[in-house]
Amino acid sequence: MQLVIGNQNYSSWSMRPWVAMTHFGVSFETIKLELDTPVFAAQIKQYSNANTVPVLMTQNGTATDSLSILETLADGHPQMWPSNPKLKIMARNAVARMHSGFFALRSEMPMNCRAIQRRLNITPACRNDIDQVEALWARCLAAANQAGQTQGYLLGDFSIADAFFAPVVVRLRGYKVTVNATTQTYMDTMLTTPAVMAWIAAGVKETSILHQDEAGFD
Ligand SMILES: N[C@@H](CCC(=O)N[C@@H](CS)C(=O)NCC(=O)O)C(=O)O
Known part of the structure; x- marks a missing residue:
């Protein structure tokens, strides 16, 4: 393929x-x-x-x-989806929300692997999107824990839901935004996942600059 x-x-x-x-x-x-x-x-x-x-x-x-x-x-x-039917529905819901929502977050905080903790003024709409993402992640992680799936990804083992939110993890790392402890722990899990690390490392090595995707300042 x-x-x-x-x-x-x-x-x-x-x-x-x-x-x-x-x-x-x-x-x-x-x-x-x-x-x-x-x-x-x-x-x-x-x-x-x-x-x-x-x-x-x-x-x-x-x-x-x-x-x-x-x-x-x-x-x-x-195996790309959780095998537990309840967790699978939650994974699909999470993916659907990412695919069709969080527009303020997507437009105000462009994914940029080279950006690390840049200062950025965000609108209340963007902060609301971040709050919604944090609440969604917390619900998923709690449901996974309740089902005895404590691997640290959203619905237990790494799934399509985590792949869908990987760019949000890069964004939250890229800009100075306050996140709660549950979010930070999930971000740390994602940022030490080899496939995520490999993508970020490849991104950082690139030299082209897309000015419309450069936001915030060091
Ligand atoms: N809904 C599409 C969105 C894809 C998309 O917007 N890709 C951007 C890059 S991240 C793109 O190809 N932009 C080029 C263009 O629109 O000319 C998907 O989920 O794949």
Whole structure:
């Protein structure tokens, strides 16, 4: 399989399937297209009619959206979702909320692997999104603990839900925002997960700068 991604420093949607596939040992080849370049505009058309990354090319066809990619992969790798039915519903709810919400957080705090604890003035709408994320994570972690799944990921073992929130972890690390102790512990678990570390390390090595995705100051 081939996974088309954008810049690892900035492309939060690309990070999700790349991290999940790497974590679960799914074999794939990466094709990286630099966002916001003439090359991207010219080449993305050959991979996807949605004109966005990520894109997964499989023997059976092409998945052109991060969630579509991970649902496609989970058909063959059911361990990507929690096996406990209650935790699986919570994982799906969490993924759906990330995929279709938290707009202030997404726009005001662009994912930027190179940013570490930058100062950033955020709006009340963004703080509300962060509060909602923290509450969601706390509910998931509590449900996992109650089910005896104490591995430290949202719903027990690492799942698609964690892959979906990996870019939020990078964002919360990237900007000076106050988070509670439960959030910090979860972030520490994620930031020491090899697939997450590998993505961040690759992002940090990149040198291109997308000015629209640079926010805050050191
Ligand atoms: N809903 C899509 C969103 C994908 C998306 O917006 N990707 C951005 C990069 S992170 C992109 O390709 N932007 C390029 C463009 O829109 O020209 C998904 O989940 O995959």
